[in-house]
Amino acid sequence: MLLLIILGWLIYYNIRLAKKKGKNPISWGIFTFLGFFLSYAILGSIYVAIIYKGPITREGLEAYLMKEPLVATMLLAIGIGGALLVRFILEKSKGTQNKQQDQNLF
Secondary structure (H helix, E strand, O other): HHHHHHHHHHHHHHHHHHHHOOOOOOHHHHHHHHHHHHHHHHHHHHHHHOOOOOOOHHHHHHHHHHHHHHHHHHHHHHHHHHHHHHHHHHHHHHOOOOOHHOOOOO
């Protein structure tokens, strides 16, 4: 539940930032979601493949994630990192450069 709230806030923030920079806000919202999903799926799979030492079955992975909640938390952090990468790219893109408007986003 907390993940959905954080992801929703990141998408909303990127949409607002895209509007202020004169970019297409819908596409940046989709990019944010895709950045989250792709980093969660691809980088999360690599992370689990490195640290998981057991039978590669669905039941084995579910049992491992239930036994090690920090691994599941790390997977969520990897996904949020992908959304933050999209935010970084959007902040560095050219657009309206009004410092007062950029500070009033929060």
